[in-house]
Amino acid sequence: MQSVGSDPARLIAYRGGEAHVEGVALSRIAAEIGTPTFVYSRSALVETYQRFARAVDGMNATICYAVKANGNLAVVNTFAGLGAGADVVSIGEMKRAIQAGIPAGRIVFSGVGKTDEEMRSALAQGILQFNIESPDELNALSRIAVAAGKRASVALRVNPDVDAKTHEKITTGKKGNKFGIDIAHAPAMAAKAARLPGIAFDGLAIHIGSQLTSLDPYRHAFKRLADLTRELRGQGIVIERLDLGGGIGIAYQTDGAQGPTIALDDYAQVAAETVGNLGCKLVFEPGRSLVGNAGLLLARVVRVKDGEDRRFVILDAAMNDLVRPAMYGAHHAIKPVRQPPAGTVESPVDVVGPICESSDLFAAQRALPPVLADELLVLLSCGAYGFVMASTYNMRPLAAEVMVEGDRFAVVRPRQSFEDMLGTDRLPDWQASDLPEARSRGAA
Ligand SMILES: *Cc1c(COP(=O)(O)O)cnc(C)c1O
Numbered sequence: 001m002q003s004v005g006s007d008p009a010r011l012i013a014y015r016g017g018e019a020h021v022e023g024v025a026l027s028r029i030a031a032e033i034g035t036p037t038f039v040y041s042r043s044a045l046v047e048t049y050q051r052f053a054r055a056v057d058g059m060n061a062t063i064c065y066a067v068k069a070n071g072n073l074a075v076v077n078t079f080a081g082l083g084a085g086a087d088v089v090s091i092g093e094m095k096r097a098i099q100a101g102i103p104a105g106r107i108v109f110s111g112v113g114k115t116d117e118e119m120r121s122a123l124a125q126g127i128l129q130f131n132i133e134s135p136d137e138l139n140a141l142s143r144i145a146v147a148a149g150k151r152a153s154v155a156l157r158v159n160p161d162v163d164a165k166t167h168e169k170i171t172t173g174k175k176g177n178k179f180g181i182d183i184a185h186a187p188a189m190a191a192k193a194a195r196l197p198g199i200a201f202d203g204l205a206i207h208i209g210s211q212l213t214s215l216d217p218y219r220h221a222f223k224r225l226a227d228l229t230r231e232l233r234g235q236g237i238v239i240e241r242l243d244l245g246g247g248i249g250i251a252y253q254t255d256g257a258q259g260p261t262i263a264l265d266d267y268a269q270v271a272a273e274t275v276g277n278l279g280c281k282l283v284f285e286p287g288r289s290l291v292g293n294a295g296l297l298l299a300r301v302v303r304v305k306d307g308e309d310r311r312f313v314i315l316d317a318a319m320n321d322l323v324r325p326a327m328y329g330a331h332h333a334i335k336p337v338r339q340p341p342a343g344t345v346e347s348p349v350d351v352v353g354p355i356c357e358s359s360d361l362f363a364a365q366r367a368l369p370p371v372l373a374d375e376l377l378v379l380l381s382c383g384a385y386g387f388v389m390a391s392t393y394n395m396r397p398l399a400a401e402v403m404v405e406g407d408r409f410a411v412v413r414p415r416q417s418f419e420d421m422l423g424t425d426r427l428p429d430w431q432a433s434d435l436p437e438a439r440s441r442g443a444a
Contacts, residue, residue, distance in 0.1 A: 006261060008293050008380035009254040011041060014339040019378065023407035026298055026337045030376050033400050033411060035300040036317035038387045039378075040070075040412075042405040044294035045078045052286055053082070055264035059272060059282055062128075064108045066246050066287030067093040069384040074403045074412035075291060076100035085128065087246070087285040091118040094125065104128075108243060108283060110157070110207065112137075112178055119144050123152055129283075131157045131205040131243060133180055138193055145198030154193055155203040155243055158186045160224040164209030164217045164247065167328050173208030173221060180206070186228055187235065194237050202238070203280065204228060207245025210288060213261055215270050218244075222274035229278055242275050243283035250292040252381045254333045288384040295383025297322055297399075298337075301375045302354065311349045313371055318353025319360040320393040322379060322386055326359040334362065337376035340369035351377075355394050387413075397421050 012019040012026070019026050021041050029039060052063060064085035067076060071093060076086070077100040085106025086097035097107055107127040109118075112134070119141050122130065132138045132154050145152040159180030164171045172179040181189055186204070193201040208221050222244065229239045251261050271282065299317035306312075324330035334351055346367040353360040362379060371377065390398050397416035402409050427435060 006251050007254055007256070008251055008333050009335065011044060011293060011296055011380060012335060012378065017339045019335065019337045019339070021296070021404045024404045024409045026378065027376060029402055029404075029409060030298055030300065030337075033402060034415060035298055035376070036315070036321050037298045037400045037402055037415075038295055038382060039298055039402045039404060039409075040072070040075060040291075040295040040383055042074075042078055042403055045075060045291065045383075046082065048290045048294060049079055049082050049084065051264060052284070052290065055268040056271070056282070056284060059268065059276065060280075061282040061284055062106060064106065064128075064243075064283055064285050065102075065290060066285050067097055068388060069287030070291040070295070070386070071096050071388050072401050072403075072412055073100050074401075074410075076102065079290070085283075087287070091121050094122055094127070098125065108155075108205075108285065110205070110285075114141075116140060116144060119152075120148065123148055123150055127153075129153045129155050129202070129205075129241070129243070131155050132193070133157045135181075135189060135192075138189065138196065138199065142196040142198035151198055151200040153200050153202055155205040155241060156181055156186055156190055156193060156201075157205040157207070157243075158183045158225070158228065160206055160208065160221040162208055162217045162220045162224070164212050165214055166209045166211045166247075166249070169328055170210040171208070172210075173206060173217075183224060183228060187232060190232050190237055191235065203241030203243065204232075204239060205243035205245065205283070207243075207285060208247060210247050211249040212247045213249040213258075215262055215266055218247075218267065219270050219274065222271060226275045226278060229275070229280070239278075240281060241283060242278070242280045243285065244271060244275070246285040246287050246289070248286055248289040250289055250381065250384075252331045252333065254380070258331075290384075292381050292384035295381075295386060297332075297379040297382040297386060299377055299379065301371055301373050301377060303373050304371065307350075310365070311347075313349045313351045313368070313377075315351065315353055315362070315377065317362075317379070317399070318355040318394070318396065319357065320355060320391045320396050321353075321399045322362070322382060323389045323391075324385055325362050326357070327389075332362060332382065333380040334366060334368060335378050335380065336369055336371060337378060344369045355396075392416070392421055395421065 080101035089111040348365040400415035401413040
């Protein structure tokens with residue numbers, strides 16, 4: 001039984017004393033592109049996608065990659081080439097999916113706050129389905145569709161009130177979360193959706209959270225979805241499609257220290273047992289599980305500093321590049337690029353970034369082999385919710401992104417330049433003459 005991304009360290013292999021991703025030495029990427037840099041393995045992306053596809057084969061399913069996990073064009077295009085659809089949560093993501101080659105007819109639009117403009121734009125593109133999360137949104141979409149002379153394909157996202165047993169910030173299917181329609185209200189709303197002139201009601205959707213490591217919440221949620229499907233059908237409402245969401249967790253700890261992750265075949269089996277015999281088309285929306293362990297963040301040690309009671313390893317990567325540790329207390333495995341000699345003794349250090357926040361801490365008291373300034377380290381499991389959550393806090397340019405395949409690599413997003421970062425802001429015209437640059441231009 002294969003489990004998804006069961007060991008984050010599998011992305012790298014030491015050869016000749018140096019960490020490689022596929023056939024490319026990470027020191028080569030650092031030398032040519034600099035750091036911090038996100039590095040993705042195309043072979044790993046293809047492998048995880050194909051594993052997912054194999055697990056749900058024969059279930060009449062569309063795999064709609066959740067673009068928010070990693071929206072790089074080269075990543076989305078890789079999945080497009082394998083036949084994926086997309087789950088998008090903004091019109092920007094829809095544009096990215098289409099740009100990357102995913103047909104509009106395979107795009108699902110999720111999210112609690114779709115604006116009228118976003119709905120108009122997605123409707124004009126002819127997307128597969130809107131996942132609707134409130135009565136008001138349903139009415140708005142119907143109105144927009146009628147005005148455009150169209151009917152919008154709609155699934156109702158229900159909140160099944162199950163505890164996904166994951167981090168509180170990424171649980172989405174509990175009562176009290178902002179997501180979905182309370183399952184008790186779903187029948188009335190489905191009946192209404194089936195009558196609205198601009199709506200082609202065709203199904204139900206759920207998404208109960210992210211980084212799930214147990215199948216029980218899925219089993220409960222899928223059962224509730226199946227019960228609701230039968231109830232609605234009993235009222236004469238047609239349900240053609242069930243969208244089961246995403247959320248499958250990956251391993252962030254190496255060597256299985258985190259405990260079990262979800263095996264894909266078991267997940268598919270739970271889906272088959274609960275909703276498989278309803279004759280519905282299925283949609284899966286995996287994000288993290290497809291990309292998380294296919295990417296890493298390559299960083300350089302700026303300095304090692306001995307504090308009062310601990311040693312700090314200060315990287316040139318920071319919370320603006322990878323916010324998950326600061327935001328969720330997330331664990332990322334850290335490995336040196338230069339292979340430590342056998343028998344090297346590890347000792348605990350705090351691995352931090354240079355940002356002026358104490359939360360700019362990647363790992364507290366993490367056992368690492370001795371590291372020196374200028375050495376390269378990698379933070380593993382950075383393919384999902386890494387670059388996409390980056391910011392320029394502390395006026396730090398957005399990191400570069402690199403794709404590796406075999407012995408070659410390519411920059412798939414250049415590091416942001418200082419010109420780009422500094423050139424975006426404007427002064428009000430009554431202030432413009434105060435800039436040294438404008439003064440010199442005026443003098444010329
Ligand atoms: C975020 C999200 C996903 C993907 O979640 P993962 O945990 O990355 O698999 C799928 N569907 C919806 C609606 C989402 O918001």
